[in-house]
Amino acid sequence: MGExxxxxxxxxxxxxxxxxxxxxxxxxxxxxxxxxxxAFFPGGASIRLTLEHDRDWSVRLGNRxxxxxxxxxxFGPSSSASYLTTYGGxxxxxxxxxxxxxxLFGGDIARYANRIVPLAExxxxxxxxxxxxxxxxxxxxxxxxxxxxxxxxxxxxxxxIEQLSALLEDPATTRIEMMADALQVTQRGLAxxxxxxxxFTPKLLLRRTRFMRALSGVLIDPARGSEVLDATGYWDxxxxxxxxxxxxxxxxxxxxxxxxxxxxxxxxxxxxALGSPV
Numbered sequence: 001m002g003e004x005x006x007x008x009x010x011x012x013x014x015x016x017x018x019x020x021x022x023x024x025x026x027x028x029x030x031x032x033x034x035x036x037x038x039a040f041f042p043g044g045a046s047i048r049l050t051l052e053h054d055r056d057w058s059v060r061l062g063n064r065x066x067x068x069x070x071x072x073x074x075f076g077p078s079s080s081a082s083y084l085t086t087y088g089g090x091x092x093x094x095x096x097x098x099x100x101x102x103x104l105f106g107g108d109i110a111r112y113a114n115r116i117v118p119l120a121e122x123x124x125x126x127x128x129x130x131x132x133x134x135x136x137x138x139x140x141x142x143x144x145x146x147x148x149x150x151x152x153x154x155x156x157x158x159x160x161i162e163q164l165s166a167l168l169e170d171p172a173t174t175r176i177e178m179m180a181d182a183l184q185v186t187q188r189g190l191a192x193x194x195x196x197x198x199x200f201t202p203k204l205l206l207r208r209t210r211f212m213r214a215l216s217g218v219l220i221d222p223a224r225g226s227e228v229l230d231a232t233g234y235w236d237x238x239x240x241x242x243x244x245x246x247x248x249x250x251x252x253x254x255x256x257x258x259x260x261x262x263x264x265x266x267x268x269x270x271x272x273a274l275g276s277p278v
Contacts, residue, residue, distance in 0.1 A: 011140040020100030024140045031088025038260035040082045042247050046075045048093035057086035072119040072126050076112025077199035081248045092139040098197045102157035104150045113199035161197050168209050176202045211243040
């Protein structure tokens, strides 16, 4: 299947942006009577622009519904899965790492946690990105040029943000005290740092990371569910189920019913392009 007809495509960033973004993506949803429904996993911030659409699309995120989603949208970091309804169209976007948010845009990202706002609220220069995309520039090239231009407009971001990201990704990091000691900050200082740059408390970030690590394993190989839960630090299935309701709003079984084919394709496509399914 050629890239032009593939419903989901991921592109890895070039070397200059690799520390700041997770990668670029394009989703093309089918036009269906009654609307097409799918889901996004909880995670970091992203920028998404709608290129072609039959009608507005909406997203339910926790107890909030964003209807319509802005055509040029900034998705803040999320602690809950988001459930979308669309009537067909194409969305292109880029995922931001915490260091990318700090270096490219900056400010307190907790203001946008579990929210979707117009991109203009974050950066009025987003109109130039829209113009490039509508002129036919490939998404990965338009985003790369737009973001690279912003890299050196701000003072260097706090290097501890990148250290903190690495700690969260390390399965050996299981306690807040370990993170604070590694960064040589107090637990109160750590909490202020994570809320400002990641959107959430250290405890919630650790729980979300562990849950997404376990969920990835369960979705990839359901038969190894018990082994995956044990390896990721869950005491038992009820412990995992509590986090499932916290981060997905339902059980994993119900989430599998709610997720559409694009979510499942994205899971594989992202792993192939970027080396990580979530």
